[in-house]
Amino acid sequence: MIEVAAGPGAGEVEDLAASDLLASIRLERAAENTAAARQLVLAAQWADLHPPESIHSAAAFTVPGCEHEEPIAGDGTPLVAEFCIAELGTVLGISTTAAKKLIGHALELRHRLPRLWDQVHAGRVPAWRARSVAETTIHTNPVLTREAAGFVDAQVAAVAGRIGPAQLDRLVAETIKRYDLAVADPTADPEDGYLSVDPRHVTVHDDDVHFAGTMRIEAEVDLADALDLDRAVAHDAATQKALGSQLSLDARRAKALGNLARTQTALDLHASGATGPADTDGLPPAREMVIHAHFDATLSGDTTVFGPTGRMENGQRLVLLEQIQAWCGDTHTSVTIKPVIDLNTPLTAQGYDIPDRIREQIILRDRTCVFPNCSRPARGCDIDHVVPWDEHADAEGRPQPGPTTTSNLAALCRFHHRLKTHSGWRYEASAPGVxxxxxxxxxxxxxxxxxxxxxxxxxPPGIPRPRRR
Structure with a gap:
């Protein structure tokens, strides 16, 4: 483990010469890398303390669109109780999913990539680079055996700290290709184009929404598909300019991509016999917007120096009112205005079941799962009774301790709902929505x-907290 001296404090930086400032920056980066490496060790030790039988079943990643789950690390690593992960995440100020990745990467490196693990703790490879390799070896399809992971480790560890991230990604992919090819046919030519890791993907980065209402899309597609897409986008951008658009070429190309998506969606709806109001092309609207209007902007606290704002439910991001107006004004947009629900008005139901009006109020009030650092949209969450409903209270003539009322309800995603029900986590509502x-x-x-x-x-154990006055 590397020992790194502390750099100067914030008040001392202004007095540093250029050379001293560079030296201080170098020290801080070394300290950051050392701390990240130490965090991997601690995460692995936390996992060691919590085997599945200690708390709950083993943690896993749900795979979208599939009926199976992937383990948090590869074959040969110990299983981890799923409920221990949330507590680590909250201490670090990250989501449960991010904490699951941290533990998975730590176990993958320690058990299946030991050379890379040693390089990290010798200070030769930054932890984030090693974690990127671990992410690939954990989730490669087909699954890497322990022997395959060891082969990748042997080829990658020595150079991982001396090459760039893109080159490292290519090296890992090429190493996996060569190993699989050698196993399948030891006499085959490794340059025959066989690739076990298909690089094609389309990723919409919905966790990185710009304030202006834009979102980054990343894709790796077939060469012919890429050329076709480029021609279609270029043609639409040129058409926009011919019709008088004053936008830049980049903005017109971005808009063209959206036009392609909306046109295809509309065609799909039209072909399936969808009914409803048609636009000027005879096709149904491709974009649907549901607007919840609130007269008092202070209800949500979403006020900015830029003027009136709205909030996207799918994305949990603020957007400018003018951006919403532009979306609503598009000819391919269907707009629905929902009745105003006062989020400050207590609503109550007599039984256990939650009526739609109360459910909608909780969804709009909480916005996401209310577990610390969880960002799952409330519309896909369970509505939980904070104080549990007692089904025997009425029969025994006792007051209901957990009534179905706004102040006793909260949005919890299914995982954190189970966590609250079956583990030592507890919560209470100190105020509506708090x-x-x-x-x-x-x-x-x-x-x-x-x-x-x-x-x-x-x-801390044995250290009493000073009493406040």
Missing amino acids: FEWTAPHGYRYRRDHTGTTELDPPD
Whole structure:
């Protein structure tokens, strides 16, 4: 393990000469890499303390569109109890999914990529580079055996700290290709084009939404498909310019991609016999917008120096009112205005079941799962009774401890709903839409529409906390 001296404090930086400033920056980066490497060790040790039988079933990644789940690390790594991951995530201020990746990468490196693990702790390879290799070896299709991972480790570890990220990705992919080819046919030519890792993908980065209402799309497609797409986008951009568009070429090309998507969606709806209002082309609207209007902007606190704003439910991002107006004004857009629901009005139902009006109020109020740092949209969450409903209370003549009322309801995604029900996590509603969580080891967090705030941490063993006056 590398020992790194602390750099100067913030108040001392202004007095540094250029050479001293560079030296300080170098020290800080070394300290950052050392801390990241140490964090991998601690994450692996946390996993060691929590085998599945200790708390709950083994943690896994759900695969979209598939009926199976992938383990958090590859073959030969120990399984980890799924409920221990959330507590690690909250301490680090990250989501449960991000904490699951951290533990998975740590176990993959320690057990299946030991040479790379040693390089990280010798300070020769930054932790983030090693984690990118681990991410690939964990989720490669077909699954890498332990022997295959060891082959990748032997080829990659020595150079991982001396090449760029893109070159490292290519090296890992090429190493996997050569191993699979050698196993399938030891006499085959490794340059015959066989590739076990198909690089094609289309990724919409919906977790990185710009304030202006834009989103990044990344794709790797077949060469012929790429050329066809380029021609279609160029043609649409030229058409826009001929019709008088004053946008830049890049903006017109971006808009052309959206036009292609909306046109195809409309064609699909038209071919399937969809009915409804048609646009000027005789096709049904391809974009649907549901608008929830609130007269008092202070309800959500979404005020900015740029003027009136709205919030996208699928993305949980603020967008400017003028951007919403532009979306609504498109001829391929169908707009639905929902009745206003006052988020401050308490609503109550007599039984356990949650009526649609109360469910909608909770979804609009909470926006996401209310577990610390969770960002799953509330519309796909369960609506949980914070204080559980007692089905025997009425029969025994006791007041209902967990009524179906706004102040006792919260949106929880299915995982965190199970976590709350079957583990040591507890929470309470201190106000409508404000929840205070307590972790099994005593850490406490407040979650509201502004995000997650850590409250006073628990006292270290044997060290009483000074009493406040």
